[in-house]
Amino acid sequence: MFNSLTLTIESIGSVVVRRIESAGRLGTFLAQIVSRLWGHKFPLGETIKQLHFVGARTVPLILISGLFTGMVIALQFYDTLIRFGSVELLGAAVAMSLIRELGPVMAALMVIARVGSATCAEIGIMRNEQQFDALDCMAIDSYHYIMLPRLIAALIAVPLLTALFDVFGIGGGYIVGVLIHGVSEGAYLTGMADTIVWNDVLMGLIKSTLFGGVILWISLAKGFYLHIEQKNAGAEGVSQATTNAVVLSAVLMLFVDYIVSSLMI
Amino acid sequence: MKRMNLNFIVGLFIIAGMAAVAYLSVTIAGVSGYSKDNYQLVAKFSNSSGLKKGAFIEIAGVKVGKVTNIVLDKEAFESVATFTFDDDVALSEDTIASIRTAGILGDKFVKISPGATDEMLSSGDEIIETESSISIEELVSKYMFNSDDKS
Structure with missing residues (x-):
């Protein structure tokens, strides 16, 4: 009886300790990367390579998902607004929801799916093959050489991807609202311009920059600490770490989303 | 040549992204550098x-x-x-x-x-x-x- 009670308390304690350790690892990992900004040559070539991977190669996916998101929002809002006879609000509704909320979140989810998972798996396999130990042996700073370019690339690329998503979403809304359902073009475009203020655009940009940071931070850290956090460091460990990275970065991204929204509204 | 190509694509991406940000800020949010008297x-x-x-x-x-x-x-x-x-x-x-x-x-x-x-x-x-x-x-x-x- 007493023994089982001790065991229960022990297991609760070990879970809490592990969580706190994991949070601490994530924090020091980020601090290590950020500290490489000073006193080192900026890794420009690597950053451009990562911009290509994170940014340019995600563009087709962003364009297609942006277009369809815009089209479906326009369709739903059209169907709702027509019941109140205020279809002229369509442009404002589409642009407002895209720029403030859906653009940053959907673009970030696309980046998690395409970039976060790939990065975590890549880093995890590098850890498995002891490539980080090899880099250490050659006195190459892996935080500086591997991590920093990826984080910087995400901070630059994700806001730009989000802006492309917004523009294509607005275009998709235009196709459905104006071309298919015959909402007046002037109402759609001026409605948008009258409603959206700089603060809305700024909120979208701040959100997406933070999302980009969160996604790559979590994905890199989960891959890098594979050998500490996973029981089996083999293929199973990589798959487990990738799943963890995707889930944690998506949840943390939505949490940051709420915090930024509540601070800026 | 390979390097050239990569830089070109990244440059294109940055320009397209910046254009999208500019479109959102200037045309839709109506931000302009100069203000009327x-x-x-x-x-x-x-x-x-x-x-x-x-x-x-x-x-x-x-x-x-x-x-x-x-x-x-x-x-x-x-x-x-x-x-x-x-x-x-x-x-x-x-x-x-x-x-x-x-x-x-x-x-x-x-x-x-x-x-x-x-x-x-x-x-x-x-x-x-x-x-x-x-x-x-x-x-x-x-x-x-x-x-x-x-x-």
């Missing part, structure tokens, strides 16, 4: 409920300026609104400023009815003639209390 007038209202900073000022339905500040006059307990007009809009002294609502549920805006005298208002002057916001609740309660008195 403008001047300020103040107006006092007994009630400016619902009027917000940034609300439009219209003459005959055309936007000519914005409400830039609303504060309380602590002695007279009146609302003091500062209006910023485009410089090319000249108003005479007997201009009337009234707070109106766009549609039934729309935002409050300021409607300016131009006057006819030759005396023009210059920056910092006060628009004397104002009409406050109309509150439906107040109208209803006035009606109810009046009918109570009669019965």
Whole structure:
């Protein structure tokens, strides 16, 4: 009886300790990367390579998902607004929801799916093959050489991807609202311009920059600490770490989303 | 050659992204680097409920300026609104400023009815003639209390 009670308390304690350790690892990992900004040559070539991977190669996916998101929002809002006879609000509704909320979140989810998972798996396999130990042996700073370019690339690329998503979403809304359902073009475009203020655009940009940071931070850290956090460091460990990275970065991204929204509204 | 190609694609991506940001900020959010020359007038209202900073000022339905500040006059307990007009809009002294609502549920805006005298208002002057916001609740309660008195 007493023994089982001790065991229960022990297991609760070990879970809490592990969580706190994991949070601490994530924090020091980020601090290590950020500290490489000073006193080192900026890794420009690597950053451009990562911009290509994170940014340019995600563009087709962003364009297609942006277009369809815009089209479906326009369709739903059209169907709702027509019941109140205020279809002229369509442009404002589409642009407002895209720029403030859906653009940053959907673009970030696309980046998690395409970039976060790939990065975590890549880093995890590098850890498995002891490539980080090899880099250490050659006195190459892996935080500086591997991590920093990826984080910087995400901070630059994700806001730009989000802006492309917004523009294509607005275009998709235009196709459905104006071309298919015959909402007046002037109402759609001026409605948008009258409603959206700089603060809305700024909120979208701040959100997406933070999302980009969160996604790559979590994905890199989960891959890098594979050998500490996973029981089996083999293929199973990589798959487990990738799943963890995707889930944690998506949840943390939505949490940051709420915090930024509540601070800026 | 490979390197060249990569840089080119990344450059293209950055330019496209920047263009999208510029489109969102300039065309849709209406941010522009230069601002038209403008001047300020103040107006006092007994009630400016619902009027917000940034609300439009219209003459005959055309936007000519914005409400830039609303504060309380602590002695007279009146609302003091500062209006910023485009410089090319000249108003005479007997201009009337009234707070109106766009549609039934729309935002409050300021409607300016131009006057006819030759005396023009210059920056910092006060628009004397104002009409406050109309509150439906107040109208209803006035009606109810009046009918109570009669019965």
